[in-house]
Amino acid sequence: MARHQLARRLPGAMLVALLSAVAFLWASPFLWTVVASFRPEGAGSAGMASLLPDFTPTLENFRNALESGTFGLYYVNTLVVVTGLLAVQCVTVSLAGYAFARLRFPGRDALFYAFLLQLMLVPPALIVPNLRTVVDLGLYDSLPGVMAPYFASAFGTFLMRQTFLALPRDFEEAAAIDGAPWWAIVWYVLLPMAKPGLIAFAIVSVTAHWNEFLWPLMVINSPANQTLTIGLAAFTRGAEGGKEWGVLAAGTLLVMAPLAVAFVTFQRRFVDSFVFSGVKG
Amino acid sequence: MTMIARLGKSALAMCLAMMPFTATAQTKIEFFFPVPVEGKLAREMTRLVKLYNESQKEVAVIAVYTGGYDDTKLKAQAAAKAGKPPAVVLMSANFNVDLKLSGDIMSLEPFLAAEQTTRDAYLQDFWPALHANAVVDGELYGVPFHNSTPLLYYNVDHFKEAGLDPAKPPRTWAELVDAGRKLAKGDRHGFLMPAGYDYLGWLMEALSMSNGGRYFNEEYGGEVYYDQPSMLGAARFVEDLIFKHKIMPQGVTEAGGVSTSFFAGKASMVLLSTGSLSFIRENMKQGYGVAFVPRNVRNAVPIGGASLVMFNGQSEDGKKAGWKFIKWLTTAETLGGWSRFTGYFAPRRSAYDKPEMKEFIARNPDAKVALDQLPFAKPWFATYQTVAVRKALEDEIQAMMNGKKKADQAVKDAQKKADELMRPYVEQTALKLP
Numbered sequence: 148m149a150r151h152q153l154a155r156r157l158p159g160a161m162l163v164a165l166l167s168a169v170a171f172l173w174a175s176p177f178l179w180t181v182v183a184s185f186r187p188e189g190a191g192s193a194g195m196a197s198l199l200p201d202f203t204p205t206l207e208n209f210r211n212a213l214e215s216g217t218f219g220l221y222y223v224n225t226l227v228v229v230t231g232l233l234a235v236q237c238v239t240v241s242l243a244g245y246a247f248a249r250l251r252f253p254g255r256d257a258l259f260y261a262f263l264l265q266l267m268l269v270p271p272a273l274i275v276p277n278l279r280t281v282v283d284l285g286l287y288d289s290l291p292g293v294m295a296p297y298f299a300s301a302f303g304t305f306l307m308r309q310t311f312l313a314l315p316r317d318f319e320e321a322a323a324i325d326g327a328p329w330w331a332i333v334w335y336v337l338l339p340m341a342k343p344g345l346i347a348f349a350i351v352s353v354t355a356h357w358n359e360f361l362w363p364l365m366v367i368n369s370p371a372n373q374t375l376t377i378g379l380a381a382f383t384r385g386a387e388g389g390k391e392w393g394v395l396a397a398g399t400l401l402v403m404a405p406l407a408v409a410f411v412t413f414q415r416r417f418v419d420s421f422v423f424s425g426v427k428g
Numbered sequence: 429m430t431m432i433a434r435l436g437k438s439a440l441a442m443c444l445a446m447m448p449f450t451a452t453a454q455t456k457i458e459f460f461f462p463v464p465v466e467g468k469l470a471r472e473m474t475r476l477v478k479l480y481n482e483s484q485k486e487v488a489v490i491a492v493y494t495g496g497y498d499d500t501k502l503k504a505q506a507a508a509k510a511g512k513p514p515a516v517v518l519m520s521a522n523f524n525v526d527l528k529l530s531g532d533i534m535s536l537e538p539f540l541a542a543e544q545t546t547r548d549a550y551l552q553d554f555w556p557a558l559h560a561n562a563v564v565d566g567e568l569y570g571v572p573f574h575n576s577t578p579l580l581y582y583n584v585d586h587f588k589e590a591g592l593d594p595a596k597p598p599r600t601w602a603e604l605v606d607a608g609r610k611l612a613k614g615d616r617h618g619f620l621m622p623a624g625y626d627y628l629g630w631l632m633e634a635l636s637m638s639n640g641g642r643y644f645n646e647e648y649g650g651e652v653y654y655d656q657p658s659m660l661g662a663a664r665f666v667e668d669l670i671f672k673h674k675i676m677p678q679g680v681t682e683a684g685g686v687s688t689s690f691f692a693g694k695a696s697m698v699l700l701s702t703g704s705l706s707f708i709r710e711n712m713k714q715g716y717g718v719a720f721v722p723r724n725v726r727n728a729v730p731i732g733g734a735s736l737v738m739f740n741g742q743s744e745d746g747k748k749a750g751w752k753f754i755k756w757l758t759t760a761e762t763l764g765g766w767s768r769f770t771g772y773f774a775p776r777r778s779a780y781d782k783p784e785m786k787e788f789i790a791r792n793p794d795a796k797v798a799l800d801q802l803p804f805a806k807p808w809f810a811t812y813q814t815v816a817v818r819k820a821l822e823d824e825i826q827a828m829m830n831g832k833k834k835a836d837q838a839v840k841d842a843q844k845k846a847d848e849l850m851r852p853y854v855e856q857t858a859l860k861l862p
Contacts (some may be wrong), residue, residue, distance in 0.1 A: 172721050199779070214471075215470065215471060218468075274502075274506050275506050275509045275510065278506050278507070278509070278510035279510045279511070281510070282512055287510070287512055294768045360495075361499075364494065364495055364499060364503055365502075365503055365506055366506070368458060368490060368492040369490065369492075370474075370491075370493070373493075377493070377495075380495050380496075380499075388702075392684075392688065
């Protein structure tokens, strides 16, 4: 393996130094955000771009960011959207994945590729048709309206199909011989083995919808239904004014914090799932 | 019970629980507004709408924050196509032509007729420069709400240090270059201007107008003058500032970067909107001054900002409620208060006769400079497919600022692209012959 040869040739310390340098480069935007969010407003002229904290830290920026919107409500709404959506998606993608992987019916593969085609469409092209459907369903300006277009995820179906295909049929056949109906086979036999696939899909789905801006902006009108990204946009979308970098950084941290904490907590599980399912970030 | 059935049920219950409640005696209307400057303006706007809702019983306005100017246009048009047109929208003032041609917004003439007034009488109190962007094809479509012009901001301390008189900021392009050369040193730039989308088009309009040009045909939405001497001169001027005089950095700097550089003392003179006035006043630690945009041929700047429009597809009650709300938002008092809060200038002249406004101008002489430049203001660029036609120029100028294209080629290519974009409209109008 090339990696092993490289590791043997480079002395350990150098390798660590090299990797640290790369990690530092990778993390510098995040580090800057953290530093800037605690920087007092007046320090702006000293060196807004500096990574070194050369000031007495302040929570002022966080206070300003929190005051610019009802963040508690935004968190709840975003949580409802991502968890509600994930719950529905888990059902739809595992069933659809199962159908495409195991059931035999005419035109199955053609249907599967047609289904995958929607991955090629750029989301903005679908805004008007989707919005029409959402209005017809009476879901305009509601959180289910934000979720509805994503209930049937092509990516999730694809991922679950591949996961099921990789599982040996022996277990299902044993269950079938014992007289288990199809749903019991999916529920008791396949899904427990496909868990890493589901977890990988969950991560992708949650981060994508947590960070989504355009579609929620289109559907939501009432302040009571706004999500985090719309709240954050209140101070990032300014056109003619200057940027209050400190408040912007604090707001960004507030929005990303829950995801970051969740990732750090379950890091090992996540990495295992990705390795198992072959998905890379 | 399977997990599937349970999940299905809870999802259904959730959908039902979150259905919006409707139907009350009041007329409910939606008001879409972008936040053009910064977050605290969203709060101020929400406060204003609340004030209105509490002041009367017939109309309940739902204020909807809709992102930036372009997001607002996208959302309002998508909502209209999906059958949920907002009643009132605060829209970038140069989108009116486009929105009228696409049939999205309604003429406000019937409201004027119902009040037995004329368009001229109604617009009388608004600054003359604003009329052209409010009127499309001879009818009133937008009511100006907040407006701006570009302004030259300069660092007084740097002026003194470079031996320049801070009381005499550059008035012409020659003086700008001269001052910029003296001011630039080390990593400090003599001059800087935002070159992101939207801002760049607006500033190029300012420069071509200061060079005697018009940028576009105010009377007809199918013509722009990109490859004319006035714009060519403006493009060459920007190119020279970067590559010949070396007082502006190569590449594209966004507005946020420009104001940050100005605060940090890394740029001695910047072109920014009057809409940034409050922000700069609050954040600039060193001394600063403001001046007219320097001229080559004459003093002229475009208007910027936003006006209130009404979308088609309202009920009779909705229309009346929308107009009533627009009238309340555009009283001299409301406009004056908003102007003092934001730094934009108030579109109504009478707003400046109020004592609070007189006192404010006396306390902030920089606001007076912005006001004094108004008589030189001209309409903002508005054509068929406004955004795309503007980007046609911006893409080329950005390539030029990156050193990938010469000015002469850039304006030629921009003209070609803009003509292609406007061709469908031109074919249907000016070139449609009997």
